[in-house]
Amino acid sequence: MNIFVINSGSSSLKYQLFRLPAEQPLCSGLVERIGLAEPRITHKVFAGGEEQVIRQSPTQLPDHRAGLQAVLQLLTDATLGVIANPADIEVVGHRVVHGGETFAATTVINPAVKAEIKRLFSLAPLHNPANYLGIEVAEQVFPQAKQVAVFDTAFHQTLPEQAYRYALPEALYRQHGIRVYGFHGTSHKYVAAQAAAYLGNPDARLVTIHLGNGCSMAAVRGGRSLDTTMGFGPLAGLVMGTRSGDLDPSILFHLIEHLGYSPPEASNLLNKQSGMLGLTGYSDMRDIGRALDEGDERARLAYELYAYRIKKYIGAYAAVLGGLDALVFTAGVGENDPLTRRLACQGVEFLGVRLDEEQNQLRNGQLREINAADAAVKVLVVPTNEELEIAQQCYQLLADSY
Numbered sequence: 001m002n003i004f005v006i007n008s009g010s011s012s013l014k015y016q017l018f019r020l021p022a023e024q025p026l027c028s029g030l031v032e033r034i035g036l037a038e039p040r041i042t043h044k045v046f047a048g049g050e051e052q053v054i055r056q057s058p059t060q061l062p063d064h065r066a067g068l069q070a071v072l073q074l075l076t077d078a079t080l081g082v083i084a085n086p087a088d089i090e091v092v093g094h095r096v097v098h099g100g101e102t103f104a105a106t107t108v109i110n111p112a113v114k115a116e117i118k119r120l121f122s123l124a125p126l127h128n129p130a131n132y133l134g135i136e137v138a139e140q141v142f143p144q145a146k147q148v149a150v151f152d153t154a155f156h157q158t159l160p161e162q163a164y165r166y167a168l169p170e171a172l173y174r175q176h177g178i179r180v181y182g183f184h185g186t187s188h189k190y191v192a193a194q195a196a197a198y199l200g201n202p203d204a205r206l207v208t209i210h211l212g213n214g215c216s217m218a219a220v221r222g223g224r225s226l227d228t229t230m231g232f233g234p235l236a237g238l239v240m241g242t243r244s245g246d247l248d249p250s251i252l253f254h255l256i257e258h259l260g261y262s263p264p265e266a267s268n269l270l271n272k273q274s275g276m277l278g279l280t281g282y283s284d285m286r287d288i289g290r291a292l293d294e295g296d297e298r299a300r301l302a303y304e305l306y307a308y309r310i311k312k313y314i315g316a317y318a319a320v321l322g323g324l325d326a327l328v329f330t331a332g333v334g335e336n337d338p339l340t341r342r343l344a345c346q347g348v349e350f351l352g353v354r355l356d357e358e359q360n361q362l363r364n365g366q367l368r369e370i371n372a373a374d375a376a377v378k379v380l381v382v383p384t385n386e387e388l389e390i391a392q393q394c395y396q397l398l399a400d401s402y
């Protein structure tokens with residue numbers, strides 16, 4: 001089954017094509033700066049263990065449709081193409097960030113599902129409109145394919161009520177859906193399953209730590225999410241590239257009532273100007289690492305604050321889980337940044353967490369153990385693969401009907 005996976009952002013589009021049940025993608029790519037000056041396409045073709053990279057700089061890509069059409073050209077290219085024509089794509093799997101309480105599982109998209117995704121725009125204004133647009137464009141470009149939605153929130157629908165409710169008047173939950181939803185569920189689910197399989201313990205008590213541009217943690221037991229750091233929207237919890245994470249809400253009132261911020265300006269501040277960017281001037285952890293090496297004090301503080309927040313939630317989730325079998329680090333920073341892992345694990349030795357610093361410094365792109373050999377708690381680095389997880393969920397849902 002040929003499954004094309006799309007992760008559509010406001011000005012970008014990430015994609016991978018899988019031929020399930022094989023796990024290696026046929027190709028993958030990224031379309032950047034859609035609707036902006038100097039758009040870029042990076043397309044990778046994988047064949048016979050080799051990787052071929054094609055970079056294009058089209059003069060213009062006015063919208064997502066133009067972007068996906070350019071990708072289709074590459075997919076069907078006479079020499080480098082991996083399919084003969086668009087009809088060879090049987091399924092398009094879409095990452096949809098917010099599924100509300102309606103979607104606890106992967107779902108075939110029909111007009112009612114689209115209407116619900118649209119209704120949820122107000123709950124995920126930065127993500128759902130772009131995901132929706134990706135669906136509409138894929139329907140035009142791949143009219144024969146089944147369109148399937150895989151929701152970031154779905155994995156966290158198992159949270160117990162005490163974890164997902166806020167201490168607000170009940171009507172706000174019942175009538176307006178104000179509750180914890182949690183995000184990055186596709187990644188937490190994938191790495192938790194990999195870790196449990198590695199440990200040979202399906203009931204393992206895991207804290208999964210997804211550190212990308214957006215960052216979140218989850219307490220997972222028996223493949224079920226029991227708590228997570230993001231909440232009603234993807235702004236709560238950990239310090240992120242440009243998002244503040246946890247804040248006292250009175251700061252928001254102060255910004256608006258006393259410092260002249262309009263609500264959209266306050267939202268922009270917390271979502272796009274805060275986090276590591278606000279603390280250091282850089283949102284990319286590699287830049288912050290370089291600044292730290294040059295003795296930048298702001299970079300040092302930012303690193304400490306970032307790791308301290310992770311450590312606090314490790315303690316909290318050990319309590320939620322009633323003990324800890326493994327910590328699982330994943331995504332861009334979690335997989336690649338030894339300093340973050342070291343700082344986050346410093347001071348929680350009393351829980352049985354102890355790193356092997358030599359293992360921590362290694363990088364091999366594989367699942368690996370970085371704890372001291374005799375530590376009670378495993379510390380794992382598990383590369384995430386949200387696209388593969390999306391493709392596999394589509395396959396599980398549809399394989400029977402083929």
Ligand SMILES: Nc1ncnc2c1ncn2[C@@H]1O[C@H](COP(=O)(O)OP(=O)(O)O)[C@@H](O)[C@H]1O
Pocket residue numbers: 211212213214241283284285286287289331332333336337
């Ligand atoms: N070698 C590395 N060392 C430290 N940080 C890294 C490294 N490679 C990537 N990152 C960081 O990973 C983050 C992006 O993670 P990623 O999972 O790709 O995010 P997203 O999918 O949210 O765009 C960036 O902050 C980047 O600096």
Ligand SMILES: CC(=O)OP(=O)(O)O
Pocket residue numbers: 097127152183184212213214215234
């Ligand atoms: C939900 C979310 O935060 O996603 P991302 O990390 O891709 O921005």
Ligand SMILES: [Mg+2]
Pocket residue numbers: 212213331
């Ligand atoms: Mg990501």
